[in-house]
Amino acid sequence: MSNVITVNHLIKHYRKAKTNAVDDVSFNVEEGEFFALLGPNGAGKTTTISILNTTLAKTSGQMEVAGYNVDTQSSQVRQSIGVIFQNPSLDLNLTAEENVRFHAVLYGLYPYRPSFALMPSAYKRKVKELAEVLGITGQIYQPIKTFSGGMKRKLEIIRGLIHNPKVLFLDEPTTGLDPESRQNLWQYLMEVRKKQSTTIFLTTHYLEETEDSDRVCIINHGKVIALSTPHSLKKKFVDEYVVVDSHNREELQKELLKHTFQFEGNGPFKIPLQKNSAQEVVSALKTKLSVLQIHTPTLEEAYLEVIKEDHE
Amino acid sequence: MSKSFWRNLNAVAMISARDLIKLLRDRTRIGASFIFPFVFIGILGGSLDANLSKDVGYNFLVFVFTGVIGQTLFQSTASGIISLVEDRQNDFSQELFVAPVSRYIIILGKIVGESLVALVQLSGIILLGILFRVPMNLTQLTLMVPGLIICCLFGGAFGTLVMANLSDQRSANQIFPFLIFPQFFLSGVFSPITKLPPLLFLLSRLAPMTYAVDLMRGLYYSGRPEYSKVVLYSPAIDLAVISGLFCVMLLVGTVMFVRNERNK
Numbered sequence: 001m002s003n004v005i006t007v008n009h010l011i012k013h014y015r016k017a018k019t020n021a022v023d024d025v026s027f028n029v030e031e032g033e034f035f036a037l038l039g040p041n042g043a044g045k046t047t048t049i050s051i052l053n054t055t056l057a058k059t060s061g062q063m064e065v066a067g068y069n070v071d072t073q074s075s076q077v078r079q080s081i082g083v084i085f086q087n088p089s090l091d092l093n094l095t096a097e098e099n100v101r102f103h104a105v106l107y108g109l110y111p112y113r114p115s116f117a118l119m120p121s122a123y124k125r126k127v128k129e130l131a132e133v134l135g136i137t138g139q140i141y142q143p144i145k146t147f148s149g150g151m152k153r154k155l156e157i158i159r160g161l162i163h164n165p166k167v168l169f170l171d172e173p174t175t176g177l178d179p180e181s182r183q184n185l186w187q188y189l190m191e192v193r194k195k196q197s198t199t200i201f202l203t204t205h206y207l208e209e210t211e212d213s214d215r216v217c218i219i220n221h222g223k224v225i226a227l228s229t230p231h232s233l234k235k236k237f238v239d240e241y242v243v244v245d246s247h248n249r250e251e252l253q254k255e256l257l258k259h260t261f262q263f264e265g266n267g268p269f270k271i272p273l274q275k276n277s278a279q280e281v282v283s284a285l286k287t288k289l290s291v292l293q294i295h296t297p298t299l300e301e302a303y304l305e306v307i308k309e310d311h312e
Numbered sequence: 313m314s315k316s317f318w319r320n321l322n323a324v325a326m327i328s329a330r331d332l333i334k335l336l337r338d339r340t341r342i343g344a345s346f347i348f349p350f351v352f353i354g355i356l357g358g359s360l361d362a363n364l365s366k367d368v369g370y371n372f373l374v375f376v377f378t379g380v381i382g383q384t385l386f387q388s389t390a391s392g393i394i395s396l397v398e399d400r401q402n403d404f405s406q407e408l409f410v411a412p413v414s415r416y417i418i419i420l421g422k423i424v425g426e427s428l429v430a431l432v433q434l435s436g437i438i439l440l441g442i443l444f445r446v447p448m449n450l451t452q453l454t455l456m457v458p459g460l461i462i463c464c465l466f467g468g469a470f471g472t473l474v475m476a477n478l479s480d481q482r483s484a485n486q487i488f489p490f491l492i493f494p495q496f497f498l499s500g501v502f503s504p505i506t507k508l509p510p511l512l513f514l515l516s517r518l519a520p521m522t523y524a525v526d527l528m529r530g531l532y533y534s535g536r537p538e539y540s541k542v543v544l545y546s547p548a549i550d551l552a553v554i555s556g557l558f559c560v561m562l563l564v565g566t567v568m569f570v571r572n573e574r575n576k
Contacts, residue, residue: 014576053410057574078412091404093334102404105326106411112322114329143337 003064004167004199005029005052010061012047012222020059021047023222031166032197036210038303039219045203046086048219049171052201053083066166079107082160082168082198086175090152090159096140097127100159107163116141130158133188150181154188161192167199174206182206207300216299218306225310230299237305238297240273242281245291252287259284323413327421328428330404331392335429345433346440352380353440356502368504370538377446378532379501381437382525385430385460386467387492392426393419393471397484415570423468430464452532459531459547462554463524469558470520472565476572495521506544520557523550 005028012022022044029035037045050056052065054074063070066080090099097116101123105112110123131140134154136147144152153173160168170189174182186209193200202210210216211230218226226233245268246252256263256271261281264270268291271281278294335341357376365372396405396418408418441448474491478484497503498512499521508516516522522544530547533539545553 055409055574056576075412075414078410081410083406083410085406087406089404089406091330091334093337094330094404098333099404102326102330103407103411105322106408106413108319108322108412111318112325112329 002031003028004031004033004066005035005201006062006064007048007052008062010048010051010063011059012044012051012056013059020222022051022219025061025219025222025224027217027224027227029167029199029201030214032199033215034193034200034202034213036202036204036213036216037219038203038207038210038216040307043219044222045219046171047222049083049169049201049203053081053169054078079163080166082163082165084153084156084160084168084170084173086171088152088156090144090156092145093143095142096131096134096136096144096147096155099144099155100127100130100162103159104162109163126162130162134158148181150177150184153177153181153185157185157189157192161196161198164196165198167201170200170202170204172204173202174204174209182209207298207303211299216303218303220307220310226306230302233302233306234297234299237302237309239295240278240297241295242271242273242278243268243291243293243295244271244281244285244289245269246287246289248287252285252289255285255287320413320417323411323417324421324424327408327418328425331422331425332428332432335432342433346436349380349384349437349440352502353377353437353444358444360502368541370541373444374446374532375504375529375542376502377437377441377444378529379499379525381434381456381460382463382528383496383499383501383521384437385427385434385463386470386521386524388430388433389423389426389464389467390471390474390492391488392429393422393468394475394478394484394488396422397475397478397481409573415573416566419472419566419569423465423472426468426471427461427464430467431460434460452534455534456528456531459527462551463528466520466524466554466558469562469565472569473561474565476565476569479572492521495519498522499525500544501525504542506541520561523553523557526550527554 007028008026010022010025011020013020025044025048037048039045047056051058052063052070054070054077058071065077068076068080070077091102094102101110101112101116101119104110104123110120113119116124116127127140128137131137134140134151136151139147144155147155157168157173174185177185189200190212192198202213204210213230215227215229216233217224228236244252249267252267252269256269261271261276261284262274264272273281282292353373353376357373357380360376361372474488475484478487494515498505498516498519500516501521505513505516505522526544527547527550530543530545530550533542534547
């Protein structure tokens, strides 16, 4: 797999700032990868995205997106990317169709015509398809003021994908959406990814959204402090363990000692799963249990550990 | 014609069409564009006319009417360009800045669009002129049309220069009125500025709006007996000053804007 984004020693120093907002950051993103950039507020995520999407100049470093130099070939870079911003970027005075039309014209896909009826037939077909995907066939010609937050976000994503970008940048795309809309949006994104093998570059504060990502990069104070797969991050930073308890604690404790399971506490007992699997532990126990919990680490826990360690 | 030429032309058409659509769908804004000229021409112009016309020797309402035309076009286009700063944080403008379109094309599209908006708003003023029986004939109006467009473009260039120096919405809201309101009075929209104390004279001749207002009057009053009393400079001189300022403001403004935009 070749890299679709390369970042080498990126530094960004804002005018009048005391420290670097992005401080010697390097990473690559492979083609088709689902890459998540995580970090606390002010860590440098949006700065990094802004530099990659050519709206902000770097202080130093080399960057390429889709094979183009971010500094010298910014127009080609912009043509190859789609960006979903933190703040909504739809024009509320326009209809859904007009928002899409204006995007398509700006990206040079179709010539501009003052009304939908005058647009080329290829465009009309595409819009009808999109309306079906969105489930808004009836409302596509209405001003989007009345749309729900989730629907607007979906429309932005559809619009951002209309020029078939190689990379889709999503800067906290689900902030402010209700759980149902969020789930809906992710379902759609994952479908698109499967169909078009678009690279996804995501920043978010909802860590569960990154569980399915290929790799996560955690930055803090402008520096990369972890870059790995979610699996290995969790493995490295969070313990997997089983918690058991019984009304007959003495019996249970004897049994644990007999099987030489390491454990913590005098009941409930916490058994770290380093040597044994959860199944091995559970099937070895004959004492009737009153509590049985298998703790599988989440990326959120791993993330919090990484940040905590960095602060120490 | 090359492909990129057509592509840029389409982008300009689209950016300007958006401004026009926004205006046409905003009823409050359309209403406001009729109310302000009414206040300026009807109330201010009317009362000044009743009290001063005899002394100055020309119809004051017509004087204010012609001034308001230049002022409205100049100001409306300028403040339209400033809105690019105001809504770049939210709204469609973010989308503009990340699209594969050069910043120069964005500014050009914005100037064309806001000029169209200003010209639509002008219809309110013309309507008021007819209502207050401002004498107008076809030759005069035809002569004024290029002047109207020039005033818009001039305001656009002024707006670009101001915008390039404003970093956010707050400074835009605070600084822009400060730059525009003094020009109302310095440019002689409501009061004659042929005779002024030295300092005010200097300031009035430095205010870009002065030349927009004077150009409109030069075109309207051409061939009329009041011409020499009302008009400061011949349209040729106004045009020369406007062209010079237009080029400088647009060039410096655009270059600064493009540079500041990315170098934060």
